[in-house]
Each structure stands twice: as structure tokens, then as C-alpha cells.
Amino acid sequence: MxxxxxxxxxxxxxxxxxxxxxxxxxxxxxxxxxxxxxxxxxxxxxxxxxxxxxxxxxxxxxxxxxGTVDADTLPVAQRVGNSGLSLWQGDITRLSADAIANAANHAMLGCFLPGHHCIDNAIHTYAGLQLRLACHEIMQGGEAVTAQVIVTPAFNLPARLVLHVTGPVAHRPATEQDARALARCYENLLDAAVANGCRTVALCCLSTGVFGFPQERAAEIAVGTVRQWLKNHPQARLRVVFNTFLDSDQAIYESLLGPSALQ
Known part of the structure; x- marks a missing residue:
């Protein structure tokens, strides 16, 4: 057909x-x-x-x-012990990795707005109907707390798993409490990746859209938290890919990871 x-x-x-x-x-x-x-x-x-x-x-x-992009083939921007940090700009639903992160809402059921341009909508669209049902079976009508991670298969995506997490809704300006909550998101994502036997994991820009977290501060927290987590877990041997979509986010992450991150 x-x-x-x-x-x-x-x-x-x-x-x-x-x-x-x-x-x-x-x-x-x-x-x-x-x-x-x-x-x-x-x-x-x-x-x-x-x-x-x-x-x-x-x-x-x-x-x-x-087409798909293999996370293992991406250039390493920085080494942290036995692990590597990479940067890739593009559609995360094309990325072949052990796990990809999804910026979910508290219901953890995906975005119900038709054609909405958010990562949650894209991941649920191209993973297929099975993903929403899998999330529902875990949540059973409840709501996730900020920084809680749930793990599902990726179904029709080239990744193996999806790590769903809800980032903090930032106050204006973002507070230290917001910053600590965002850092916990990235720590919990890496904990979940290792617990599920992942060697490659792609992390998205959490809380910077409608959740209101300033892009530059969010990127600093993401990179700093991941670096520190990897230093504290030398046995992890992870390839961590920072995935961006917007040009503005890409420029910020390039400034933090250095010119070797350029694709």
C-alpha cells in the first residue's frame, strides 16, 4: 500500500x-x-x-x-571522565539513541492540541497511539510532580525509550527554587537512563517554552548539572546529547560547550 x-x-x-x-x-x-x-x-x-x-x-x-541520526556518531564536544557530551540541533523524533527526554505536562499524556509545535506533541505523534496508552497505564489518571520521570517504550521512534519529565513553571524572574527543580529534572533523567541500561541519552530544553524559564539560565543549569552528575558517576559511561531545535537555543549551547560542538 x-x-x-x-x-x-x-x-x-x-x-x-x-x-x-x-x-x-x-x-x-x-x-x-x-x-x-x-x-x-x-x-x-x-x-x-x-x-x-x-x-x-x-x-x-x-x-x-x-531519515534517522545515530547518537553514537555525533561529535563529542566535551569529555567528562568516561562520558561524553554532544550537541545536536534537529527533530528529536529522528534521533536514534537508547533514550530521549520528553518535556511533558503534569498529566503525562502528551499534548492534545492538534498540530501544536511542542516536543511533547511531536514525540507522541510519531511514536504512535501506543505511547499515550502506555503513559495512561502508568499514571492511572493521576498527575506527576515536578521532576518526576516516567519511562516508556518509544514504539515507532528510532529511540528505544522515552523518558518523560515535567519541568518547573518558572516565576518571573526564575527563582533559586525554580533552578533547583530544573536541576533535579536533569539528575532524575540521568538516573533513569542508567537504571534502564542506557549508553546514549538525548536531553531536550526543559521549561523554556510556555513554562517560562529563561533560555540562557536553563541551558547553564542543564549543562552544569549534567557535568556534575557525570563527575559523580564515573561508572556511567554515557553519551549525553543536548538536543536543541531553535537557533537561539543552539547558539546558547554552543557558547557553553565550545566550538567543537558545531556540527
Whole structure:
């Protein structure tokens, strides 16, 4: 089956699952937007075999089209004992690593806003419907506290695991309490990575979007916390990738990690 046929069939199945008549746009781009929106809004529940098989085939073909990036092949910007720090700018859903971090909300169920441009939305979209259900089975309707990490499979992503964490909502200006909470997020992510046998882990920019943490201060906390954690855990032998998406974040991390981080 061609990718366009999979997409149309997925849209039809998702509309019918909602008890509504299928409304399939005519252009490829419109179909992509509608499909992502339907996936984003779907509640955490089991799906039938046809829907899951079509979705998995569609997402795996999409991954082949966009290509993957192997975390092990990224240049090492800095060494910390037996571990290395790397910097990579791009879509974290393309990164092949043992684990990637997700900047989640307190419900830990992903972003329900159709097509929203946040990492939580992207990870849940391209991991597939299984991810929201896995999160729901862990959370059981509860809410995570700040810096709590839950671990799930990555399903259709090239990573093995997703480490979901909720960063602090920063006050204006960010307080020392906010800074300590953000540092705990990165410490807990690294603890979870090692506990799950990871050798490569990609960390995203936590709390700097709608959560309001200043980008430069957040990056300083992230890099400083990871360096100190690695010094305290020489046996970890981790490749830690700082993943950025915005040019502004990339410039900040380059200033902290040095010119050898440039790709």
C-alpha cells in the first residue's frame, strides 16, 4: 500500500472511531494536518489491529523518508571522565539513541492540541497511539510532580525509550527554587537512563517554552548539572546529547560547550 493510501485510510478509521462521517481532504498536506490532529486528540485507549498496523506502517515509512541520526556518531564536544557530551540541533523524533527526554505536562499524556509545535506533541505523534496508552497505564489518571520521570517504550521512534519529565513553571524572574527543580529534572533523567541500561541519552530544553524559564539560565543549569552528575558517576559511561531545535537555543549551547560542538 502506498503512503498516501495509508494516510487516507487512517483518517477514515479515526473519524469512524469517533462516530463521525469521514472527512478526507484532497491534498497531501491537508491530509497530513488532519491526520496529526486526529492522532493528537485521540484519548488513551486500545486500538484495533487494522488501525495499529496501518499507523505503524505509515510512521515507519515516514521515518525512512526523513531519515534517522545515530547518537553514537555525533561529535563529542566535551569529555567528562568516561562520558561524553554532544550537541545536536534537529527533530528529536529522528534521533536514534537508547533514550530521549520528553518535556511533558503534569498529566503525562502528551499534548492534545492538534498540530501544536511542542516536543511533547511531536514525540507522541510519531511514536504512535501506543505511547499515550502506555503513559495512561502508568499514571492511572493521576498527575506527576515536578521532576518526576516516567519511562516508556518509544514504539515507532528510532529511540528505544522515552523518558518523560515535567519541568518547573518558572516565576518571573526564575527563582533559586525554580533552578533547583530544573536541576533535579536533569539528575532524575540521568538516573533513569542508567537504571534502564542506557549508553546514549538525548536531553531536550526543559521549561523554556510556555513554562517560562529563561533560555540562557536553563541551558547553564542543564549543562552544569549534567557535568556534575557525570563527575559523580564515573561508572556511567554515557553519551549525553543536548538536543536543541531553535537557533537561539543552539547558539546558547554552543557558547557553553565550545566550538567543537558545531556540527
Amino acid at each position: 502506498e503512503q498516501c493510501e495509508r494516510r487516507k485510510r487512517l483518517i477514515e478509521l479515526l473519524w469512524r472511531e469517533r462516530g463521525e462521517a469521514p472527512d478526507v481532504p484532497t491534498t497531501d498536506e491537508e491530509q497530513r494536518v488532519v491526520l496529526r490532529g486526529l492522532l493528537n486528540q485521540r484519548p488513551p485507549m486500545a486500538a484495533n489491529e487494522e488501525l495499529l498496523a496501518l499507523q505503524d506502517a505509515y510512521l515507519q515509512e515516514r521515518l525512512r523518508e526523513v
